[in-house]
Amino acid sequence: MVKINMTVDGERHEDDVEPRLLLVHYLRERVGKVGTPVGCDTSNCGACTVQLDGQTVKSCSVLAVQADGAEVTTIEGLANGEWHQVQTSFKECHALQCGYCTPGMIMASIDLLKENANPSEQEIRDGLEGNLCRCTGYQNIVKAVQHAAAAGGAR
Ligand code: FES
């Protein structure tokens, strides 16, 4: 076992973990952040996307020990009294169906808007290509990112 320290959504956590434990499983099973789902476990779908020290990562492709000392933000840590603009835009634009891909889509969209505050439709599609929606709700997801960009984008 290896001791790790991590700040998750503003709270410090110290735990002993197996070196092979994936970050997504640590977040869900040890920290209780079940808002971050596992879609594939093979880094294909993007459902497990979180921010690690401000960088978007697929948390099924990172070991918990690699996040030792890091600051992690999950979908559950986004709202700060009120929803993040991208969360609001997903709701306004009906950009979710079953919702399974939604946490990852929102985290990836925020990253996209940080890089490019006013992306074209193609840039949004390119920026979210690592995130899959099995309900194929891409049209409204793109609209939601455009809506968020028009409203001020990522904060
Ligand atoms: S669960 Fe991580 S990319 Fe699918």
Ligand code: FES
């Ligand atoms: S809303 Fe169902 S997978 Fe995207």
